[in-house]
Amino acid sequence: MDTVVVSGAIANKLLNGGEAWVRLSWILGLRRLGLDVWFVEQLDPGAAVDSAGDPASFADSENRRYFDDVVERFGLAGRASLLFDGGREASGVALEDLLPVAEQAVLLVNISGHLDVEPLMSRLRRKAYVDLDPGFTQFWHVQGIGGSRLEGHDVYFTVGENVGRPECEIPTCGLTWTPVRPPVVLDEWPVAADGDQDRFTTVGAWRGAFGPVHHDGRAYSLKVHQFRKVIELPRRAPQRFEIALLIHPGDDRDRAALEVNGWAIVDPRKVAPGPLEFRAYVQGSGAEFSVAQGIYVETNSGWFSDRTVRYLASGRPVLVQDTGFSAHLPTGEGLLAFRDLDGAVAGAERIAADYSAHREAARALAESRFDSDVVLPRFLAQAGVGH
Secondary structure, three states, X not given: OOEEEEEOOOOOOOOOHHHHHHHHHXXXXXXXXXXEEEEEEEEOHHHOEOOOOOEOOOOOOHHHHHHHHHHHHOOOOOOEEEEEHHHOEEEEOXXXXXXXXXXXXXXXXXXXXXXXXXXXXOOOOOEEEEEOOOOHHHHHHHOOOOOOOOOOOOEEEXXXXXXXXXXXXXXXXXXXXXXXXOOEOOOOOOOOOOOOXXXXXXXXEOOOOOOXXXXXXXXXXXXXXXXXXXXXXXXXXXXXXEEEEEOOHHHHHHHHHHHXXXXXXXXXXXXXXXXXXXXXXXXXXXXXXXXXXXXXXXXXXXXXXXXXXXXXXXXXXXXXXXXXXXXXXXXXXXXXXXXXXXXXXXXXXXXXXXHHHHHHHHHHHHHHHHEHHHHHHHHHHHOOOOO
C-alpha cells in the first residue's frame, strides 16, 4: 500500500468547519482509493490560543482541542499529527515517528504550501503544491511576500482553472499550473432531505482571510466589494438570504447596510464551527448564494469554491458569482452563475421556477465533476504517482 502525506490547516483555522472539510476531503478521498494517508499540520507558537482567543500553551490551546476532536470524529488517530513549534511538541504522532513515514511516502499533498518542517521536507521525495487561492498565491510570490512557499515542489496544482491561459492575468511565476477541482467524498455528503427551498445561505468572512493585493498599479478587490454590488438582492427577489458571516466590528456600517437590505446574518462560529455542524448548516439550506473574492473575479481565474461543491453534493442548487468557471462547467441547471445584480435576481427566479429539477442537477454535477473518486485518481496520475 502506497503512503501519501497530506498537509494543511485545520487547527490553524479554529471554529471553521468548512475549512476543515477542505482538508478532510483530500484525506478521506485518498484513503478511499486504498492509500495509506497521513495528515500533518504545523502550528507556530504565536498561533496557540485559548477559547477566548488569548495566548495559551500548546497543551492547553483550543487549537489542539479542535484538532484532536476532528481526528477522533473522522477516524484519523494514529495517522495524524499536529506539530507545534517545528515539532518540539506534538499532538498525535511525534515528529521522530513521522520521519520514516516521510521517507517511504510516494507523495506529499501540500495544501497551500502549509508544510515546511525541514526534517520532513528533506525526506519527502515527491511534493505536490495545491493552490486554493489563485491570484493571492502567485502575486505574493512575484512580489517576494512570504506565505506562498512555492519553492521546493515538483508539481503545482490550482483550483483556478484559467491560470496559465491567455484570458487569465494571474502570473504563472514560470511554473506549470495544472487545474484540479475541489474533491468531495460523496458518502460524507449524501443528498439531504428537503430543506426550505426559499432560504439561500452561505458561509464566509466579509473581508476574507487576506488583505487586498496591489500589482502593477492595480488594486484587486476583496469579497466585501463584490457583496456591496449585490447588496439589494433581498429587496429585489422574494427569497430569503442569510449569511453565516464573520464580520469585524469595524465594519458595522456594512453590517447595518446588509440588515437594512434584508440580509439575515448569523455567527458562523455558532452555526458551523466544526465539520458536522457545517454539514448540517449547508444541508438545512434550500440553496446557496455567494459572491467571490474580487481577485478571483477580476483576474478571470476560474476559481471554484469547495464550499459550493458541498452544496451541490447535498442536492442544493447554487447561485454564485462567475470567476470564469463557466468556461469549464455546465451552468444553468443546478449551478447558476451571475455577473451582476440583475443576473443574481434572474438566477434566483430560475431556481424557484423549477426547484426539484435544479436539486437533481446539482447532485448530478457533483457526481460527474467533483466526486473524489473522479478527481483524485486523475490528480495522482498528473502528480506522477502511479495508482
